[in-house]
Amino acid sequence: MSREYEIVIGLEVHAQLATESKIFCNCSTQFGAEPNQHTCPICLGLPGTLPVLNKKVVDYAIMAGLALNCTINGYSKFDRKNYFYPDLPKAYQISQNDFPICSDGFIEIDTEEGVKRIGINRIHMEEDAGKLVHEGSIDQATASLVDYNRTGIPLIEIVSEPDIRTPAEARAYLTQLKQILEYIGVSDCNMEEGSLRCDANVSIRPLGQKEFGTKTELKNMNSFRAVERALEYEVERQKKVLEEGGEVIQETRTWDDSLNKTISMRSKEEAADYRYFPDPDLPPLQVDKEWVERILASLPELPREKQERFVREYALPEYDAGVLTDSRPLADYFEACVAEYSDAKAVSNWIMGDFLRLLREENLEIEEVKMAPANLARMLQLMDKGVISSKIAKTVFEEMFKTGKDPEKIVEEKGLVQISDASQLEEIVLKVIEANPSAVEDVKNGKDRAIGFLVGQVMKETRGKANPGMVNQILKDKINSL
Amino acid sequence: MDLCDLSIHELKAQLEKEEITVEEVLDSFLQRIDAVEDKVKAYVTVTGTEARERIRAELEGSLAGIPLAVKDNISTEGIRTTCSSKMLENYIPPYNATVVDKLNEAGAVLLGKTNLDEFAMGGSSESSYFHETRNPWNLEYVPGGSSGGSAAAVAAGEAAAALGTDTGGSIRQPAAFCGLVGLKPTYGTVSRYGLMAYAGSMDQIGPITRDVEDAALLLNVISGYDPKDSTSVKREELDYTAFLQEDLAGMKVALPREYLDLVSNPEIKESVLAAFKKMEAEGAKVEEVSLPHLKYAAAVYYILATGEASSNMACYDGVRYGFRSKEAANVAEMFGNTRSEGFGEEVKRRILFGTYVLSANSYEAYYVKAQKVRTLLIKEFEDIFKNYDLIITPTTGDTAFKVGTVTEPLESYKMDTFTVPVNLTGIPAISLPCGFSSKNLPIGIQIMGPQFGDGKIIQAAYSLEKILKLGNKRPELEVAQ
Known part of the structure; x- marks a missing residue:
């Protein structure tokens, strides 16, 4: 017998900020340049280079925080997230771990039960990685090329509370979030160009149970529709697992859009240990009241x-x-x-x-x-x-x-000027009355719809140029006086 | 005495009076390099050709025509910068470190890039991928490290002065081993932009020179706020040569007793205590104090520094520059093999150690705990500086050791106890010659000051240098004619 379950969803959204230069160097953020055109020793992570924080990035992060009803933290800091990947030149990503710039906000979405508030746990700033281009398909490629243009493009990661209860709500949240970010101009939110990306955490629990169920993390969803579909699939998959007496495994799963299903990527045990620690190259960020007020004043x-x-x-x-x-x-x-x-x-x-x-x-x-x-x-x-x-x-x-x-x-x-000359219109009206005796009869018998037909005929005669109000009046007058 | 045995200020004086020419100066240094480099092996790369090319132009600035050496972990545009590692054996940077730009603007002439312990991890310069550097005072001994190449070059007359880097003592200890002055400025005084990081929260570039005056001259050139380094400090620029005054009267000096207890060579204790006596005779007041957390300093240092290092070394993955292993079936193997083949043993040891202390299961117990002790140490030093102008200690517990004799990592790590507190607390410190052991090996004395007290320690060191009157003693190298 099928039990009733409650769905619990939390979303992590990465939005590229629409600054002109990168987060830690002066390179351009423009999309579509020749590979590795927008790079310098700093974003290439050459030995000895150091990051310098782009203040505009902080402005935009604060603006996003204010628009999403967050607290802007006076103290925040940057940490290194360590992992090896060819698109990550320093082999660590500069991010914010335990002290993000914004926390405790919310978004209001419309649901069938009315307006619902979805909590935002935090917003933090980080740098984007580069892009790998494989020669041939990924599993058969003999070589891979790396484009570092995207490396160092500023991102904010917006982490929701697990307040979302249906895949449709998840989509509504994303739609609303995108709308807000576009409104305030901090991101162009173009999913095709990768400037907006979303990962989802989802679990289910028997209705009434307080503890959360075991969650899975879903990745690789390239549209809001895909997010909704992936969540729908995953919820059903988890239900099936539970109903068959199994246990949901904490793992990361990837959404395959063509197969319409999620596929296991790695388990919790295989998850990377990112060895976060404070980045010694960047002093903690102090944001004072004046800074926040300046941004607030510019908030549209x-x-x-x-x-x-x-x-x-x-x-x-x-x-x-x-x-x-x-x-x-x-x-x-x-x-x-x-x-x-x-x-x-x-x-x-x-x-x-x-x-x-x-x-x-x-x-x-x-x-x-x-x-x-x-x-x-x-x-x-x-x-x-x-x-x-x-x-x-x-x-x-x-x-x-x-x-x-x-x-x-x-x-x-x-030559589209309306015919408002009464005598000219009368002439045409009389012609129409003559040609449509049955419709005229209908009008006389109180069938109001027939007058519309006759107006239409006048319009046809005048190729739409007749003044419809006048035509209506003249028609009524003429028919009444018949 | 040859021109290459003179200090910067002596060369400057003669150049300004036009008693000598820039060409003669450069010739003297290049001849010395030719004569002794085979034995000393101070350099990874000698840039004689570039130096000759450079002096063809009229050089201007406070270091016009002065031949200097730069440690090979400081980025030089167009000149390979190896960190004495196989990993960067053929790496030619496309940009200059800020300090290199500053030396160029001041008219200095680069003689070459000096050898170091691989990626500045070590205290003997033995872990260089290329070769061991020898101590010019006795070629069987190490010059110290990690800036051993810089110190040996200056001691041997292969450079008038050199830049070193100091993360845990890497300027001061080789300066002490080679009978030179080594200054580790207050953290944030000198831009780190272009210094290939070992541990960024402690790394600092500084001068290794023949005397204190030269240290002040060089610090004037290399210090200053740099917008490219977010940890560099914006403050009024000082003329450090203004502190070259002989005046110790009323100076309150703290001598932490724990330091003396750590000294293994009694000759060092004797020499340093004799120096204190002379300082007292000049009106300084010396008192013993206690630094109870000193015993944790090396442990704290090795946790924090290796944690940072494990992350800083991660960029050497063979993808973009430097060494790449040819043996790899996929990306993971390329990373693994490149790093296995490209790094030396000590670097690997520190990467592993650092990776461990940053791992989820040990982060709190090691890294966070070490940060707390670091804060305690900072407090302890601040408290002393409330009552004292300076803290003075031996720079090392013993004189230089013989090549190949310190093989236990822990043994070598413990030696750093003398110097690492300065890096952990960010304060400035200078080491200067204090005397010689019975084996004719130099002994160093370390003067620490409060944060931004760089001028103060220069003044104290200058005064001490004058009263110690060690003279211009130079190592006697058998020079191949």
């Missing part, structure tokens, strides 16, 4: 705050506010439009609808959109003045989006 509005403000200030539905604040550039775009056109809901409808659709279709970032926010505002004004119909507006919008041209210019060039 966070997604949840922005969402609440959008509801309050623009009287938008929660849903709209959520969509519009999904990313900072989108929220900024929206606000730039609203600055020029006060009907926020109308702006919201266009952005949530055609704008996001075209963005997706054209595979663009918001920063790449040619259409100026003011032009969307002016298009809406053209609609208000009756110059164009909402239908025409769709055409104008698409043209603006693709070319960046002014709406007036598009209307003029394409």
